[in-house]
Amino acid sequence: MKKLLCLLLVVSSIVGLSACHGKKVERGQNPTSLVTNFEIPEKFDTSRKFEISFWAKNDNNSTQRDIYAKAVADFEEVYPNITVKLKLYNDYGDIYKDVITNIPTNTTPNVCITYPDHIATYLTGADTVVPLDDLLYDPAYGLGGSGVKFDAPKTEEIIPQFLSECSFDGHYYAVPYMRSTEACYVNKTYVEKLGYTLPEVLTWDFVWEVSEAALEKDAVGNFAVNGQKVMIPFIYKSTDNMMIQMLKQKNAGYSTAAGEIQIFNDTTQSILETIAVNAKDRAFSTFKIGGYPANYLNAGQCIFAVDSTAGATWMGCDAPLIDIAEEKLIRFETVVMPIPQFDTEHPKMISQGPSMCLFNKEDPQEVLASWLFTQFMLTNSVQIAYAQTEGYAPVTSKAQKSAEYLDYLNRSGENNDLYYNVKIDATKLLMDNTQNTFVTPVFNGSTSLRNAAGQLIENVTKMVRRGKDVDYPALYDEVTSLYHLDEIVVKKEGPLPNGAVLLFIGLGICWFSILVSVTFDKYKKRSKKKQEKY
Amino acid sequence: MKKIIALLLVVCMVVCFAACGKKAETPADTKATDATESLKQPDEKKVMTYAEYAAAAIDAEVVVETYVQANQSWWEDKITVYCQSQDGAYFAYELKCSEEDSKKMVPGTKIRITGTKGEWEGEVEIMDGTFEFVEGDTFVAEAFDATDLLGTDDLIKHQNEKVAFKGMTVEKVAYQNDQPGKDIYVTLGLAEKSYDFCVESYLTSPESDLYKAVGELDAGDVVDVEGFLYWYQGANPHITNVTKK
Incomplete structure (x- = not known):
């Protein structure tokens, strides 16, 4: 009986401890939200038609709008089975509000321009934003992967500091699109x-x-x-x-x-x-x-x-x-x-500027289609064209070091349009101070x-x-x-949560009780033996 | 003894697991309801005439009684209201307002606004305001024909009023972001001069007849327009009515 009791306690303790650690709730997230339902399909299905939505922000700048439209058209040419529906905003806050409004009805866009701060709020919905950890490095469909039908940058070609800005709680939830200061x-x-x-x-x-x-x-x-x-x-x-x-x-x-x-x-x-x-x-x-x-x-x-x-x-x-x-x-x-x-x-x-995140959908093929489009926004053609519209810096070394982009920077002041010196000086300011x-x-x-x-x-x-x-x-x-x-609920990363502390106290009481029980039994046995002896 | 110990252990375990299963606190609500609580004005102040309001300095406390003419969409306990009295007009930017009260902000409704006079890009407005409904009469302004004042220094004297411009020729109609859904920027011409107008989507939504009608205008059309004489780096009326000739 005693052995059975002890065994039960040990098993209970192990189960209790593992339950406590396994179900640690990150602030602002459901326990399951890190485990996305999305799994990367083995192969992108080009026989099916997909319509994906992209909510983007521009700076009241018609050239930027034209570049978005051209990027969509160019992408659709590479992937004729994907149609991208573009919705333009002038303000990050408006995108944020619209996304928040659409999360409960599961009508979020496939891809949207965002700030990491906003993603932290989006993640309060279950399985909303797709973690990109696996997608970034997938051999076939990761950045510059073998299954990607255009010249995308490799993950290591994204400026590391800019990419790291899209990582929090140990996961990548976005990729940078442009950077400014x-x-x-x-x-x-x-x-x-x-x-x-x-x-x-x-x-x-x-x-x-x-x-x-x-x-x-x-x-x-x-x-x-x-x-x-x-x-x-x-x-x-x-x-x-x-x-x-x-x-x-x-x-x-x-x-x-x-x-x-x-x-x-x-x-x-x-x-x-x-x-x-x-x-x-x-x-x-x-x-x-x-x-x-x-x-x-x-x-x-x-x-x-x-x-x-x-x-x-x-x-x-x-x-x-x-x-x-x-x-x-x-x-x-x-x-x-x-x-x-x-x-x-x-x-x-x-460091500021737009990033891009993906929203999860029931169909993993649709998510993959939106990821392919996201990658396309990181290609040199889009990065260089968009960066030239304002004092932005491209987010890839591939674009920053390209002959086309270096030529652009060197032509500062040639005119007051594409080569407007204030704009190019602003870009150089960021590129010279990225480490700051x-x-x-x-x-x-x-x-x-x-x-x-x-x-x-x-x-x-x-x-x-x-x-x-x-x-x-x-x-x-x-x-x-x-x-x-x-x-605001502060994440408990140092001291144990109160629940865990209580658990340990409880377990201590359990083990102390076992010890008392065993000692008491031994004392009783000895007393019994002594009584039998005398 | 063993039974007591076993019972004690079970109770301990139940307490421990209950503690472990305690729910996380609710994440912070990011919604901001009133950004200017400390800037609220005292309730009892002398009500100003329009002349007194116009003479008040920027950043001065102001109290006016006026009549709602129209409002932009309510959002996060704030509402932006176009108001007019018999002696002048006001633009009250982001008045603190409950959703319930926002539904009572119908044209003609009399309200008392307490706030601060501000100026943003040339638009003189009441900022950080609160309001209360005032029982009594109602007033809906007729549009004042300001066609002859276009391009003159006298136009600004009618800032925020309901105004009309007649016989204007459409030069350009452009959606913000080049796609329907947001504001429409309208350029109208008269006597070889161009003037900027706007269909403010928070005032006249993309579902409204006005929004659709303006969107269908072509260059060369001749129109009469009505609206509120808003200001952004110069006159920039918010159109509320258009009649194609």
Whole structure:
């Protein structure tokens, strides 16, 4: 009986332990979501017709739209049994919203342009996004595989840093499509008119100082530097990026990879206090409050305009894309510089840009068709053409090192269209600083944290403009509540989960009880023997 | 004794497994409901006339009573509303609004808006606003014929109003992203000058008759249009009605 009890306990313990480890739930994922139902078919069925959907983003740029359309047409020529239905957006957020809306009805696209942050949310649905680990390296249908009917890059030809940005929770859920960073587009003419010389590396102190200097007015109330009624010296397009990069440059907390929120710290407050001073003076503003940095820059109403390198074709008085009336445009020299830095020896800037993910479908052949199309978007013809439309960098070394692309870079300034110097300078900025780029951790809730980071700057800017004092603890509470940051579940990667701790305590009690039981039995036997002896 | 120990062990195991099986907490909801809670205005403020509103500085607190003329689609507890009173018009951008209240935002409805005056790319608007319904009269504006003001400095005095432009010649109709579903950019000509108009898809959805009618216009067509005098780097009316001549 005792032996049976012990055996039962041992078996129970083993089962209990294995159950605990085997069913560890990753935050934001169903336990089964890592085990996709998708299996790579042995052979792609070219006898069947497939219609796949591709939701893509463009930057209000008709050339980009044309390139998407050409890519689809070229792909359909290689695979006549696949039809690609293209749906275009101008905003990553709109794609995200539409995908979220379509997950419950299982009407997601086959392929979509995305940010890894968004994928973390998509993964809260069961088996939604296809993990690409196996697909990337499949001998037949992996990148550049033997079964692929076009000249696709090999996996090792994707810039490793860009590919790694698509990996989280130990799996690849996307492949990069294009990469960009942020740049500061500077009106050099006005900087020098104010008596300053641009440093080799732009610093925050320099930008704040010049911005304050630009607020000086003449006798009739116009700004002295431009002779106009309007001058916002420093405008930032994406304030979420602004806060994220400033914190990174200061080596201050933002979040851990596990999703622990660290943004509400002393450095954040110090950054916000500096912003508040400059916003109150109207030396600083944001896109959300006033409008596009490019429009102010091109009208001579802004000196430092920070926006994506993917917005370079809108920047400068010779820009191919201009959104203001001709009579408002003024002549000035535009210089493209990395965003301002705190430590000029160790510059840091964000890596951003579109990636592509695949959604799982019941038919693995359909998923394979969408994977083939995704690969096609990485071919040189698409990569080079699309990268040339803005200050993007191709994501493959195959494209970056191609003679065609190097020739493009070398022809900077030949005209103000394809070879627009500001655009090519922006691209070079990224290619020269790829090692200085970073991304933020991806987890379910990282999109909310990003939004919160920008909201801090937006709210502080609005408050001081409206003559209000900033109560930082109240601001943090408000932003925490607004973006549900207190509901983000932190992954437990270090200490054991509470359940496991309880299990071990329980097992300890079990083994202790067994020990007591055995000792008690032995004591009883000895007592019995003694009684028999005497 | 053995029975007691066995019972104790079983209880321990049950407790342990129950602890192991505890559900993970719900992932964070990424939905943001109100981005400007700390920027809310006090409830009781003096209601401004349009003249007082127009004279107020950018970033000033404003309170106006006005009438809903139209609204863009409700999203995440926010709604963007075109409003007009007898003395002037307002554009209230992303008013905090429940879905239930959004259904009551029908033309003519009187509301009191409290917010901050802002300017985005030339469009003067009420930002970070809240509102309440005001019982009483209703008012639906007639379109003001602003044809003669096109290209003049006086046009901006009618910003956000319901306006009409007559006898315009269609020069170009282009879908955003070159495909139906989003905004339509319309260029209309008059007396050898071109003017930008827009069919704002959040105001007049792709399913609306107006959206379809504009999409079917050809260069050279002569039209009368009505809409709200929105501003983006200059006049950029949001079309609500088109009549082909």
